[in-house]
Amino acid sequence: MPSLDAKKSGALRRAALAVLTLWWREMTRFLRQRSRWGSALAQPLVFWVLLGGGLQASFRPADAPAGTGYMEYFYPGVLTLVMLFTAIFATIAIVEDRREGFLQGVLVAPVTRTSIVLGQSLGSTTLALLQGVLFLFLAPLAGVSVSLLSLLLVVLVLFCIAFSMTNLGLIIAWRMRSTQGFHAIMNLLLMPLWLLSGAFFPVTGVPLWLAWVMCCNPLTYGMAALRRSLYLAHPIAAGAVPALAPALGITVLFGMVTLLAAVHTARQQAL
């Protein structure tokens, strides 16, 4: 009889293997579908250039030091938008997996729903992160100079943001049978989350009710952590947002909570 410890480590190895193989599949599929390469990157870039450029002249971010243009203010917001779009694209693939039938084969395999969700989620998060890092190369264009330490922090924050956005996407995707409905719900849920996170305009000076909504929005803290990490050396340039430690704490917590919710949803679905 194998000992209990051996059994446990065997189960852990199997779970890790399942997560890894589902993650690897997401990578392979992404590399094969060239049309997906640019789509999640191009759209935010267009947003940044057009909206940022257009509002540059008339919009002065409150509380920001003189010389901070809108292009610069909007830059971290667009980084988050890259995470958001990739999460949406990647979770649509989950709905397609169900429709095309791949998922049914995974569901009868001896793997837990937790492994399945983790594999899907980490796969999407990795893709989002890759595109986010690519977008980070444009930081000098925004007028942001980043040290190595702050770069590492930024990547960590982006990971947490992408992870929680993907998990939110999965909560919806596991319940959906069609991609059309999915689009509608995602736009309704995730876009306001992003708009009201301080990505587009700061909380300073908005009507009180809106300020309350923004304070309750978990993504506000992801945005704050992102700004704090980008301007690690010049805290004043980050504007009037929560400090790094609480912002990062809430962001990590949000990632955990959404993961648990996604796993719970997956367990409820029979097929």
Add this chain to the structure above:
Amino acid sequence: MASYGETQYAVVPPATLLEPGITMTGVWHRYGTRVALADVSLQVGRGEIFGLLGPNGGGKTTLFHLLATLMPLTEGQVELLGYDLRRAAKAIRPHLGVVFQHPSLDPKLTVYENLRHHGHLYGLSGALLRERIQFVVQRVGLEDRVNDLVETLSGGLQRRLELAKAFLHAPSVLLLDEPSTGLDPGARLDFMAYLEHLRDQEGVSVLLTTHILEEAEHCDRVGILHQGHLVAVGTPDALKERVGGDVVVVQTPDPAGLQSQIRERFGCEPVIVDGRVRVEMAHGHTFVRDVVEAFAPAIQAVTFSKPTLEDVFIKLTGHRFWESTGHAEP
């Protein structure tokens, strides 16, 4: 080959090799008020191919989903390899190979990649996994296509890959839902030959659902599922013997009239199915001669045949096989 199942990744070895593959007792399933399965009991032995025959909507897929652990069992008892389905679904899964009615392959991946991911999900890896992939692709004749994307394979080859995938982890029970959907008759025969090979070489228990009568003919035993009820179980030959001899079908403009005339004249019990008069009897060939001599002006056509599983279905349910599905099929 069989040893892979025990040593490498089985969570718990099968309770005993003498246990039958599948045992169902008194299984019911309801969707709201609609009854999908009504008191179904059946047994599939080790190394047996059992065909579940019935029209679409007869309850086959419900039964399949229950056995595949994709749906909770609400009423009745199911044992797979001696494991209680309700309590030990986790322990059953590693021993289960499943082929779905709809494809479960990733078309954007190659044959090899599909099999590798599947193997990983069943805890296989490294040299053992490579060996198993090699083995199953040879078995289904896909060895020269391993590096091709699945979307470039024909429907028949994709079906074979489904079977290879289901058998990759050397399961003891294979469940197949309408496995030959979309296959031409030649490919269908090939597919059945693979199943027979698995049964003979590996002692696998196979349960397949089908609405194709010719496919059911190839099974060791057949169960006929009609509106959720298992109306008969037996070997195809034994089932056909129930029909009683030959089947003669007479086409006429006035079926009711001819039915009573035949009843009076020959003392048999003709039935009307689908607007035609049907008689089952021994020595049907002499009856054909007699009935044509007696009622020639009223007869448009006469067919004489040995009983098929469709005749069994008609006898047991009073319906033509395709009638209840509501759409035209072969």
